[in-house]
Amino acid sequence: MYLAAAVAILFIMSLALARALLGPTLFDRILAVNMFGTKTVLLVAVLSLAAGDSSYLDIALVYVLINFIGVLAVLRFFEYDPDSRI
Amino acid sequence: MLLVTALGAVFIRDLFAVIMLFGIYSLVSAGFFLDLSAPDVALTEAAIGAGVAPLLMLATLALTREKTTPQPRAKRSIHTSLLPILVVTMTGAALVYATFDMPFIADPAGPAHNHVAPRYLQASGAEIGIPNVVTSVLASYRGFDTLGEVFVIFTAEIGVLSLLGFLADGSGRQYWQFEDTANLRRHNILHVVSKALIPVILIYAFYVQFHGDYSPGGGFQAGVLFAAGFILYAMIFGLQAAYRVVSPTALYWAMAIGVLLYGGTGVASLLLGGNYLDYNVLGSDAVHGQHNGILIVELGVGICVAAVMMSVFFKFSGRTAHFYDDRREVRK
Amino acid sequence: MILDILSWLLIIAGGFVGVTGAIGLFRFPDFYTRMHAASMTDTLTAGLILVGLMLQCDSILTVLKLALIFFIMAYTGPTAAHVLAKTARHVNLKPYLHGKEDAS
């Protein structure tokens, strides 16, 4: 059953990856990266319960925080040049 | 999935997208490390590969990107495009041929599992007394290695400092004297959310630092996480505000203190009658000594890594602020 | 037993919402509609799956860790989505309107 959840999450991740690869605009890519990150967190949580090792959850927490910081770092890039077009 | 991402990174021309894909690539490889039961490594890779490395690459991109879209390059001659492929294929084939002599994956008879590793696993419980073997190998058995790595990080930062630490425009201004226009302060919701989030990140960094003996974590990961908290602050409130919290000079001191703490622990154990970095003499008995030694050494690593990461970020974005400051003046 | 069934129901629902959202992310025509699919998935899937996992585990520490992850995700996810959409508006990314192709 953990396997089913993991497979579902992997499926979501591969679709997000496809969007990140195709993404016509940069924002599509950022969105896909963000979604990929949150799904990685879920995957780690599922894996940690499946392995019965709660210390993996620490890693999931780090992923959440780093993912947020990563997205903001990318958005900051747009602030440099107010005239920038995509 | 790893392969697809890496291939994507090859074929997409837009550098920005390549950097995004590199972030995904790091996350995937971190997940892979977790699957191969290496949580410490996964933690480090996630914090570094998905957090800090793309951030620095983006800062470089902001500094170097062209204003105009580059002209489509003249079609390369067949010579220049085929040669790399040929070289790569031949090297790859040679390496694949070499794998047939390698041990199978997860084979307990492989040479890596039969030298010092079993000793670490069996003896570290009694000799060092902390559950996380990675931490005990890192800080105690292989303390010299880690000391060397910390020195490498320190030296790399000195290199960055000598390349980017000054501005060569002859005005005598410093890189931290420029208004950072790229802050995210106008996003009010973000402002409030990160105000509450930054303390959580910093506290969590301390947890990773000091709980590293019992769960995945340690000085390297905690240092990066701590730096990430500050970087978030600097991104949202602007670099000027961040310099007021931690001045660039304080970071230089912190870096040196971190390395000295590590080296000094070795000297202290030398003075107390042991060998260099032999923590047995640092406490009332050997196990306590090891505990104290590992705690101090990890703290040194954490301080050094955090200071280096923050300092590198400050330099890159300080320079970016200067770059766009100049550009605005030109436009006026 | 009831807890078990409930937890699996939640996880299946989470997986379903997630897959739907992912298809949305993949198929929708422009950035803003994709954003709707993605951000909904971010919060709802995460919430359902994490609560489902919480019901599944036996130690209180694990539950607390999962709850912490849940809260931080519910806190940061929508913020990131909001800032992303706002920045997209700011740099004049055009939405897809009335079936007209709009090269932005």
Add this chain to the structure above:
Amino acid sequence: MTTVLGLYNYWIVIALMMIGFYVVIAASNLIKKIIGLNIFQTSVFILYISIGMREGGAAPILKEGVEVYANPLPHVLILTAIVVGVATTALGLSLIVRIKEAYGSIEEDDIAEKDGSL
């Protein structure tokens, strides 16, 4: 897995390594070269970690009732290597910034052209 398929981890590593290698020698943009180097680097990390893995091995955190652990030594080496890797990446990127300031471009061809004309 004792057949030849048990070597799959090496093949993944080699494929990644060659992709990274290709980017380094074929890409003309310096930032892209750095990314290629990073991909190459990650492939080495995966090589080490997959060597350290053991069948049914748990993470190397000592616990009651667990007999088989993964090998902690590669983990230690790679953990430090990742942090050192980002420090050296930062050094490389700062070199790129300086090159841009000196030459006005980060494309290898343009730089070579400028050097030739000097």
